[in-house]
Amino acid sequence: MVLTINNLVKRRGTQEILSGITFEARPGRVTGFLGPNGAGKSSTLRILLGLDHATAGSALIHGKPFAELQHPLRTVGAALDGSGAHPMRTGQAHLRWIACAAGLPRSRVEEVLDIVGLTKAAGTRVKRYSLGMGRRLGIAAALLADPEILILDEPVNGLDPEGIRWIRTFLRKRAEAGNTVLLSSHLMGELAETVDDVVIIKQGRIVADGTLQEVTGSHSTLEDAFFALTSEQAGDAW
Amino acid sequence: MSVSSGRKTIRILRAELDKLMTLPWIWTAVTVTFLVHLLLTAAFTSASLQEGAAAPGILNTGLASMSYLQAGFIILGILAACSEYTGGQIRTTLTVIPWRGRQLFMKHLALTLITIPAAFILTASGVLYAGWRLDGHAAGVEPHEVIQALLGATGYLTLTTLLSAAIGALLRRTLPALVILLGYYFIISPWSRGLLPAYFPDTAGRYMYLLPSSGELNVLTPVQGAGILMIWSVSLVAVAIVVYRIRDA
Numbered sequence: 390m391v392l393t394i395n396n397l398v399k400r401r402g403t404q405e406i407l408s409g410i411t412f413e414a415r416p417g418r419v420t421g422f423l424g425p426n427g428a429g430k431s432s433t434l435r436i437l438l439g440l441d442h443a444t445a446g447s448a449l450i451h452g453k454p455f456a457e458l459q460h461p462l463r464t465v466g467a468a469l470d471g472s473g474a475h476p477m478r479t480g481q482a483h484l485r486w487i488a489c490a491a492g493l494p495r496s497r498v499e500e501v502l503d504i505v506g507l508t509k510a511a512g513t514r515v516k517r518y519s520l521g522m523g524r525r526l527g528i529a530a531a532l533l534a535d536p537e538i539l540i541l542d543e544p545v546n547g548l549d550p551e552g553i554r555w556i557r558t559f560l561r562k563r564a565e566a567g568n569t570v571l572l573s574s575h576l577m578g579e580l581a582e583t584v585d586d587v588v589i590i591k592q593g594r595i596v597a598d599g600t601l602q603e604v605t606g607s608h609s610t611l612e613d614a615f616f617a618l619t620s621e622q623a624g625d626a627w
Numbered sequence: 628m629s630v631s632s633g634r635k636t637i638r639i640l641r642a643e644l645d646k647l648m649t650l651p652w653i654w655t656a657v658t659v660t661f662l663v664h665l666l667l668t669a670a671f672t673s674a675s676l677q678e679g680a681a682a683p684g685i686l687n688t689g690l691a692s693m694s695y696l697q698a699g700f701i702i703l704g705i706l707a708a709c710s711e712y713t714g715g716q717i718r719t720t721l722t723v724i725p726w727r728g729r730q731l732f733m734k735h736l737a738l739t740l741i742t743i744p745a746a747f748i749l750t751a752s753g754v755l756y757a758g759w760r761l762d763g764h765a766a767g768v769e770p771h772e773v774i775q776a777l778l779g780a781t782g783y784l785t786l787t788t789l790l791s792a793a794i795g796a797l798l799r800r801t802l803p804a805l806v807i808l809l810g811y812y813f814i815i816s817p818w819s820r821g822l823l824p825a826y827f828p829d830t831a832g833r834y835m836y837l838l839p840s841s842g843e844l845n846v847l848t849p850v851q852g853a854g855i856l857m858i859w860s861v862s863l864v865a866v867a868i869v870v871y872r873i874r875d876a
Contacts, residue, residue: 440721
């Protein structure tokens with residue numbers, strides 16, 4: 390298995406924000422990690438990417454913690470919230486230092502800027518980017534080394550309808566080429582057409598895990614299934 | 628494809644240098660510091676000439692603004708460290724370079740490589756200006772004394788920048804780091820002069836560039852001053868790296 394999250398627990402002070410999270414993401418498939426805001430999606434991804442430490446459990450990539458990967462950028466392309474760039478730096482300069490750190494040629498920077506449609510804004514400071522442009526820059530950074538795994542946190546946030554359509558198609562193509570795609574979102578409707586597998590998290594606990602068909606079950610949409618599952622689990626409707 | 632540890636380290640250093648060089652705040656800090664330093668040196672030089680001192684010292688006059696000059700380098704160090712925490716850049720840094728200890732060490736090394744020439748050019752320009760304006764009025768100064776003072780001043784400013792970067796890395800926020808460091812260097816330390824022992828970073832470090840004076844009590848030699856300031860800077864960088872490795876980003 391490419392991404393394996395096993396019994397992950399995270400406590401901050403007295404609060405347990407992740408309680409035994411377990412799921413996997415497989416190659417050739419788009420795995421949607423879905424849940425409402427504050428459910429623990431970003432916390433799980435941050436531990437998977439080595440940004441935060443787990444209180445217990447493990448989050449492994451090819452059986453290793455992220456920090457033990459020989460080529461992190463060639464293995465995993467990650468885009469968390471925002472652009473991940475200093476606002477005073479240009480988009481191009483941001484991608485160039487990343488390319489430098491990963492030993493990639495500068496020409497690759499121009500290629501990914503073209504892929505995400507930021508060529509004209511390459512020399513503009515990131516502080517002048519719209520929310521959608523910032524997301525595109527984050528995705529460009531994730532694509533720099535053409536990684537086999539993509540981990541995207543709320544990728545459609547801030548994107549216009551054209552951008553959402555672009556990312557849906559793009560992610561499907563990545564998965565069809567045999568890559569592993571894990572994306573989180575609180576917008577179930579936006580991603581129902583994109584994902585193959587679904588993991589639903591609420592209040593730090595997994596409430597459903599399976600293929601899109603399995604999780605949707607007898608409900609008409611993934612969104613309906615989500616509300617039904619989470620209200621059953623929590624014993625309340627929200 | 629396996630990449631040797633040495634090549635990986637060089638790439639990290641180049642990336643950290645690239646980050647610093649493409650951050651406009653770094654150049655603004657250096658440029659403003661340079662201009663303020665020249666203005667202050669010009670003012671101190673004019674004052675020396677107007678006071679009609681029998682033989683004003685070129686080094687004393689050229690380095691008279693060191694206590695103000697250090698503010699620019701403190702800001703430089705803090706900006707270099709805290710810029711990681713602006714715009715969520717730290718997340719990008721750690722997903723590209725997850726080897727935290729090596730990454731933060733290389734950031735300090737990159738900062739050192741930028742600071743040394745900047746500090747030398749700034750201090751040398753002050754001394755050159757004072758030498759030009761005081762030509763014919765100043766007491767003679769030996770070339771080795773000039774070199775020693777300039778190297779000492781460059782070393783002092785570089786170590787102060789590293790110390791500031793370490794504090795910035797620990798606090799992660801620019802404003803608190805600025806308040807603490809500028810508060811110490813410009814309020815606490817000057818007001819408590821004589822009360823603080825000579826082994827505080829600024830009180831010890833100033834012996835690195837001050838020429839020994841026969842009229843004053845020279846508590847430390849330049850080497851002792853450099854050693855004490857280096858211990859402060861290296862210790863704080865080490866603490867910053869340890870904390871960086873164990874805490875959440």
